[in-house]
Amino acid sequence: MKKYVRMTLNERVQHLNLIINFAILVVTGFALKYSGATWTTPITDVPAGMTFRGLLHRLSGAAIVSLGLYHILYMFLTPRGRSLLVDLVPRWKDALDVWETLKNNFFINRPPKEIKMGRFSFREKFEYLGLVWGTAVMTVTGFILWLEVEWLKYFPRWTFDLFRAIHFYEAVLATLTILVWHFYAVMLDPDVYPMSWAWITGNISEHEMKLEHGLHLERLEAEERMKGSGSTEDLPTGQQSMFAGEVNEERTSVRRFTRRLREFNERMRNWPGV
């Protein structure tokens, strides 16, 4: 069965980084607001737990900001990043896709109409934009809270209170979005249940491609036909394109991941130094 690259190793590491730091931020953040709740006892019952919580929150915040900066560079400076960026721009077709999906879902289209979506569906574009927006808001307000003394040299206290409130409510919005929107798409959705493995293997199956990214699949297949090669399966390692969507070798990416790690180790061992 053919598989298609959805996330390169680099992107998966970015995603993993985001998972870890987002989770830490959610837990350490809401542990402050709801410090009386039972689930916070592992933090509040430990000596200096609350102090450690604050430190960890800032540390993770800094990590996520660094990740964001790295991601901006990645999106603008690498060819693959730029191609992702172009494909992530919302277009009129996305609005039509939403409309048709709603008609399908509320049984207005009988039988349901097949919707062919591009490399990123409206669902993914919405989430990506939400993530960018949320990260921007949380970064700005977070730094204001962090650098309270500096901020209050130039601005009145009420602005600080305002940003503090925004930081909290935006956090609620972001967390619920992940729980409701993202977790449905990658877990509860009957098409992928129990889970989409793309965040680990980097691949999705042809079937999933057809369901979610029909248009993109057609384009890839057209490109393939033009190149005259049926598949890139027989290309030697290292010559495979980094561009997502290209047909990938029929090998699990986990194995590829370990191989890359080995290669990386080897390279570090033989590193001559600067």
Place this chain on the structure above:
Amino acid sequence: MKSTDLVLRGILLALILLLGFISNSRAVENSLCFGCHQDADLSRVDAAGKKISLYVSEVRFKSSVHGDLSCSDCHTRIKDDAHSAGGQKVRERVNCGACHEEQNREYLKGLHAKTDPKTSTRAATCSDCHGKHAVYRANDPRSMVHPSQVGKTCDRCHSDKDFTRLHALGPTSPGELFKESVHGKTGEVTCKNCHGTHDLKSLIDPKSSIFRSNLPHTCGECHPEVMQQFVESIHGVLAARGRGDSPTCTTCHGIHGIKAKVDPESSVNERRIALTTCPQCHAAERISQEYGITRGLVKSYYDSFHGLSYRGGDTFSANCASCHGVHDIFPSSDPRSKIHKDNLQKTCGVCHPGASANFAKGKIHTVASLAGRDISEKAVGWVRLIYIILIATVIGGMVIFNAADWVRKTVDRKH
């Protein structure tokens, strides 16, 4: 030899003989009494049918501070069948006041001299606290009023739960609480340090050492610096003027069971200050209403970073006392206050090094509200409203969208 010399010698001889006779006769007399009263089983039954022991330990009496006195010095009049005729009916119990005049005068002014209308007996007599035959000096460890024994002596009545309930004495076991207290553990401070001794007075007596407005001075005997700070503070001034809802020492520190503030059990422990100590009054509507204090003080603190972190157990986070002071609390309008506008920058700067003048401006105890008078309250109120609508719409929309998606896909799959 001159005759005057002879006379002097004669007087001296007479004095020696007299002294010898007196001591001899005392010994004779006391041994007479002990002849019967040494018997451990000697007893009589009083009018109520209660058996009363008449045993007196000669050894203990002899060792007591009164050991040189004769029985009849105190038991001046005894008349009943068992004793020789000629004695007179006992109208008074043993009257210590005959010798201890000053103490007796003080005692008669005190609460323990009050007569119980039901039994026509005094609340407590000399012997209740000092003992009967085995009376020792207060600095003798055997004495019932020696610092090591006072607690036990007072507890005989004041930790008797039935007794305290019967006489509505309030605390049912002050002694137990006191034993565990920081004062009790010193072994030097006892009941009498705060309550007084012979002229011990009722809680409601303005002359009492534990009368509300006198408390700071009673505690100040040992804590003079704290007392000085407190009596000048807003709490101290109002308490001195008789405001019943203004705190005194015991309002925050507790009464008999006072603990060191580092003790987690202490009512003024760092972890309790902002949970119970101050909120016991400042979270109360009657206080904020009566004294025109900003409402929602405690709530606004709990909503602030300081309060949230504090409630989670953060020991670095500011509590009430961090900004308002401890014994030296003044209203913000008072230039001595830590939160007076001229002092606030310095107060904030304790934890926030480099806090600017602007840092200390603006309302601190704010409660988010659209109708709030402060711009911060309004701003946060609006943010809250907008975000709640936004969250409800966006997340609600997502839930509906996903639910429909799930239903459709599940239904399609079944076909």
